[in-house]
Each structure stands twice: as structure tokens, then as C-alpha cells.
Amino acid sequence: MKHTLAVTAVALLAAQAAALKGVAPQDKDKYVPDADGMWACLGDPSIRIPFDRVNDDYCDCPDGSDEPGTGACAGVGNMKHYCENKGHIASYIPVRYVNDGVCDYKVCCDGSDEPEGVCPNRCREVHEDYIVKQKAAEEARARGLKKRAELVVEAEKRKTWLEKELTKRKQALAAKETEVQEAKVKLEEAEADAIEHGVSAVDEKVVEAKAELVRLSEVSTRLRTDLIIALERQRQLDSVLAKMKEDYNPNFNDPAVKQAIRDWEDIVGAGTLSPNLDLLDTSRGNEILDEISEISVVGSAGSSVVSDGLRWLAETFGWTGAVPAPKRDFTSAKVEDAKQRLGDLERELSDLKSQITKDEHTIGFNFGKDDILRALSETCIKNKVGEYDYEVCFFGDARQVGHGQATKLGKFSKVEFANDVFYLQFENGAQCWNGPIRRAEVTVRCGEETKIVGVSEPEKCAYYIDMISPAACSPDHILDAAHDEL
Ligand code: MAN
Numbered sequence: 001m002k003h004t005l006a007v008t009a010v011a012l013l014a015a016q017a018a019a020l021k022g023v024a025p026q027d028k029d030k031y032v033p034d035a036d037g038m039w040a041c042l043g044d045p046s047i048r049i050p051f052d053r054v055n056d057d058y059c060d061c062p063d064g065s066d067e068p069g070t071g072a073c074a075g076v077g078n079m080k081h082y083c084e085n086k087g088h089i090a091s092y093i094p095v096r097y098v099n100d101g102v103c104d105y106k107v108c109c110d111g112s113d114e115p116e117g118v119c120p121n122r123c124r125e126v127h128e129d130y131i132v133k134q135k136a137a138e139e140a141r142a143r144g145l146k147k148r149a150e151l152v153v154e155a156e157k158r159k160t161w162l163e164k165e166l167t168k169r170k171q172a173l174a175a176k177e178t179e180v181q182e183a184k185v186k187l188e189e190a191e192a193d194a195i196e197h198g199v200s201a202v203d204e205k206v207v208e209a210k211a212e213l214v215r216l217s218e219v220s221t222r223l224r225t226d227l228i229i230a231l232e233r234q235r236q237l238d239s240v241l242a243k244m245k246e247d248y249n250p251n252f253n254d255p256a257v258k259q260a261i262r263d264w265e266d267i268v269g270a271g272t273l274s275p276n277l278d279l280l281d282t283s284r285g286n287e288i289l290d291e292i293s294e295i296s297v298v299g300s301a302g303s304s305v306v307s308d309g310l311r312w313l314a315e316t317f318g319w320t321g322a323v324p325a326p327k328r329d330f331t332s333a334k335v336e337d338a339k340q341r342l343g344d345l346e347r348e349l350s351d352l353k354s355q356i357t358k359d360e361h362t363i364g365f366n367f368g369k370d371d372i373l374r375a376l377s378e379t380c381i382k383n384k385v386g387e388y389d390y391e392v393c394f395f396g397d398a399r400q401v402g403h404g405q406a407t408k409l410g411k412f413s414k415v416e417f418a419n420d421v422f423y424l425q426f427e428n429g430a431q432c433w434n435g436p437i438r439r440a441e442v443t444v445r446c447g448e449e450t451k452i453v454g455v456s457e458p459e460k461c462a463y464y465i466d467m468i469s470p471a472a473c474s475p476d477h478i479l480d481a482a483h484d485e486l
Contacts, residue, residue: 021055021069021112022081022098024090031068041065043077057099064095071099083108088127143448147470154375159363166359169352176349183345187338194335217282224280234273368417372471376450381467383452390455390465398426398440398465409440409463420474421445432461440465446473 020031033039033051041047043063053060055069064073073079074096081098083091085108093107103111103119109126111119241264248257367373373394380393388402390409398409410426422444429438440463447453447468454466 022095023068024082024092027082039066067095069098071095071097074098081108081113083110083112085110085112085123085126086121088123088130140448141446141473144446144470144473145475147448148372148473148475151372151375151471152370155367155371155373158374158377159371162359162363166356166363169356169359173349173352173356176345176352180342180345180349183338183342187335187342190334190338217286220280220282224277224282227275227277227280231273231275238268366415366417368415368422368471369474373415373422376469376471379450381450381452385452385455388455390452390463392424392426392440392442392452392465392467394424398429398442398463400463407438409438419476420472422472429461435460436462438463442467444469444472446470 020028023031030042031039031054037051038048039051039054041049041061041063042065043061047061049060049066054066057067057070057072059073059076060066061073062076064077064079067073068079068081072095074094079095080092081095083093085091088109091107093104093113097104097107098113099115101114101118104113105111105119105122105126107113108119109123110121113119241261244257245261245264248254248261362377365374367377376394378394378396380391380396382389382391382401384390388400391397391399391401391406393399393412395412395415397411400407400409408429410429413425413427415425416423422442424442424444426440426442427437429440431437438461442465444467448470450467450469450471452465452467456464458464
């Protein structure tokens with residue numbers, strides 16, 4: 001008899017377990033009492049409580065597992081209440097929303113989040129509404145998918161075009177490298193030519209200087225001879241006049257003789273001419289000519305020697321005109337042109353190389369399934385949200401436009417692909433006044449057209465931009481069985 005009673009009690013508890021509120025069917029076997037009618041907390045089996053304390057609106061277990069059907073363990077652990085939502089889609093609601101006096105029909109259309117009788121079951125109408133919305137969403141998705149197919153074609157086109165461009169650029173690169181080599185050779189030739197011209201220019205100057213020195217030497221010799229003759233004449237005149245002064249008859253009134261003697265006395269009184277004839281010695285000039293010949297010979301082989309020689313000449317003669325510079329300073333229009341051409345070609349080569357690197361990076365970049373985002377690469381989408389226009393350029397910059405200025409929210413830094421959604425990060429935007437550097441995260445979900453549908457700035461200068469686009473409509477989309485949770 002006693003045995004029968006015990007069996008009946010356990011059977012009762014088992015029945016209670018089966019009907020336990022807030023527990024999903026697959027978890028029911030975790031809520032079964034043992035033979036003594038006891039039950040162990042799920043997170044800590046060392047804590048055992050009588051099974052009738054499960055869902056008794058008193059929190060016994062540290063993980064809250066004893067109260068799946070009440071709000072008693074709100075704030076303890078991470079328990080969720082299971083809403084069966086018969087006729088619709090089963091769901092879970094955090095236990096803090098259980099028995100809080102609010103019918104959370106969005107999650108628990110069966111009203112099981114509140115005590116019996118408080119929230120009438122609305123699963124039928126919720127489900128009908130859900131079906132209508134689901135249908136509309138599926139139709140929108142189907143339209144989105146059609147547009148997505150167009151984007152796939154566009155992405156393929158772009159990739160093919162870019163690959164062709166890359167091939168062309170690589171061919172152009174080889175040609176450009178050859179052009180650069182040729183331009184280098186041309187420059188070397190022009191420089192050699194200029195040096196050659198520079199040397200002959202110096203040689204010409206040396207020849208000119210030689211001629212000038214020869215002329216000066218001849219002039220000097222002539223002047224020396226003339227001067228010697230002039231001095232001899234003066235000496236003869238002096239002795240004629242001196243003798244006249246001694247021999248003339250002062251009593252004989254000859255005014256012309258008297259005047260001549262007085263003038264001569266004045267001239268003699270002013271001092272005798274005694275020029276330094278050594279100054280007109282041409283021997284050093286002849287030495288210089290020899291030295292120049294020497295320089296001229298060496299000059300054909302090395303213009304710097306020649307120009308040094310010319311400098312020396314210039315100093316010696318006190319020339320103030322331009323002195324030829326050493327050979328490295330000799331330039332010519334040809335050299336200038338060749339340098340310019342080489343510079344231009346080297347710049348073109350470097351641009352081409354960076355373009356090729358960029359192309360290779362773009363071609364190999366992961367644009368998601370079917371290469372889909374390639375179709376939107378460098379496309380900018382702008383919409384007004386609140387007081388600002390927001391602009392998102394795929395793989396470019398994100399901007400906020402308003403009050404007469406555009407503020408950079410960030411430059412594209414990375415993209416992540418999840419099922420049916422893309423996340424694009426934009427970093428390093430404009431510095432926020434008294435705040436951080438702006439950044440933005442763009443979430444793109446499936447939609448019929450590509451547009452910005454919402455922007456929020458929950459933290460100062462950190463922007464969350466919601467977009468829709470056919471690009472995010474996944475062809476492998478599985479009907480979403482999960483229900484929104486609070
Ligand atoms: C501007 C906008 C805002 C931002 C403030 C910060 O007004 O960029 O989004 O919050 O600057 O000063």
C-alpha cells in the first residue's frame with residue numbers, strides 16, 4: 001500500500017514536469033525529479049531542491065534554472081522562458097519579462113509570459129499578420145533577388161574589364177620600361193655631348209686667350225721700343241736746350257729764345273721721366289704662352305684643367321667677364337630636354353606600377369558571394385536622414401553633409417559578410433569637436449534598392465548606418481524560422 005502511494009507521488013511529479021511552464025520540449029527531460037522527488041539545479045548539481053520548488057516563484061538556483069516559468073530569477077543567470085506559441089512560431093523570452101504585467105505578444109503570442117488568464121492567446125492573428133508580412137517580405141526578396149542577378153552580371157563585367165585593363169597595363173609597363181631605358185641612354189649621350197661641347201668651348205676660350213696674350217705681348221714689345229726711342233729723343237732735346245741756355249746772349253733781346261728757355265726750365269722742374277722699363281718685359285708673357293699651350297693640350301682631355309687654367313688667366317689679367325665653370329656645370333638644352341623626358345617617363349612608370357598593384361588588389365579582393373559588392377564598388381549612395389544627408393561610397397568614404405559642409409565619417413577599412421547581411425567599417429573620419437575621431441559602421445540588409453534607411457549616433461561621433469540593397473539578398477536564403485526576441 002505504501003509502495004503504491006510512493007509510485008503515485010512520483011507519477012504526479014512526472015506529470016508536473018511534463019507540464020512545466022517555460023520549458024521547451026527538448027529540455028523537458030532536464031526537469032525530471034528523482035525517486036525521492038528531488039531535483040538538482042542545472043548549473044550546479046550539488047544544489048538539490050524538492051521538485052515542487054521548481055517554478056514556485058522563488059529563486060533557489062544560482063543560475064536561475066529552477067524558475068523557467070516565473071520572473072523570480074530575473075537578473076540571475078541567463079534563463080529564458082520558452083513560449084510554445086502554438087499555431088505560430090515557438091520562441092524564447094528573457095525571464096525578466098515574465099510576470100512583469102506586460103503582454104509581450106511580439107515574442108509570446110500565446111501570452112505564456114504572464115500568469116494564466118492575464119494575456120489571452122493571440123497566436124492566430126499574430127500568425128496571420130506574420131504570414132502577410134512574410135509574404136510581402138518574400139516578394140520583396142524575390143524582386144531584390146532579380147536585381148541582385150543584374151548586379152552579379154555587372155560585377156562579372158567589371159571584373160572582366162579590369163582584368164583586360166590589367167593585361168593592357170602590364171604590356172604598357174614593359175613598353176614603358178624600355179622607353180625609360182632608352183631615355184636613360186639618350187640622357188647619357190646628351191651629357192657626353194654636352195661635356196664634349198663644354199670642353200671645346202673651353203678650348204676656344206683658351207685659343208682666344210692665347211691670341212690676346214700674343215697681341216698684348218707684341219703691343220708691349222712695340223711700346224718698349226717706342227718708349228726707348230722717345231726717351232732718347234727727350235735726352236737729346238734736353239741737351240740741346242741745356243746748351244742753348246748756357247750759350248745764348250741774354251743782352252740780345254730775342255723773346256722767342258727767352259720764352260723757349262723758360263718753358264723748358266718749367267718742364268725740367270716738373271721732374272725727369274724715368275719709366276721702369278722692366279714693367280714692359282715680355283719674358284713672363286712668353287712663359288704664360290707656354291703654360292697655356294700646356295693647358296690647352298691637357299684641356300682636350302679634361303676640361304676642368306682647362307677651366308682652372310682659364311681662371312688663373314682671368315685672375316692674372318684681372319678679367320671681370322664670366323669664367324667658364326668646371327665641366328660638370330656644362331649643360332645644354334639637349335641635356336635638359338633628355339632629363340625632363342626621363343623624369344616624365346619615370347613618373348609615368350611609377351604611376352603605372354601603382355595602378356597595376358591597385359588593379360591586382362581590386363581583382364583579388366573578396367567582394368562576397370558571387371563577387372556581388374564589386375558591382376557597387378565606388379558607387380556612392382546619398383539619402384537624407386534627420387537633419388543631415390548621409391553619403392556612403394562603397395569601398396570609399398562615408399560622409400555627413402549639412403549646414404553647408406561635408407564631414408568625413410570615415411574611410412572604408414573592412415567588410416564582413418554574414419548570412420543576408422554585410423557590415424562595412426569606415427575609420428579615421430574627421431576629428432569630432434572635443435571628442436573622438438569619427439567612425440561609421442554600415443549594415444546592409446536585403447532590399448529592393450540600394451539606399452540608406454536609418455542612421456543613429458548612439459555614442460558621440462560613432463555612426464551606425466542602416467542600408468538596404470539587392471546585393472544583400474542571399475540566393476541561399478532559408479525561410480527565417482526564428483522569431484524576433486526582445
Ligand atoms: C556635428 C555632427 C554631429 C556630431 C557633432 C559633434 O554637429 O557631425 O553628428 O555629433 O558634430 O560635435
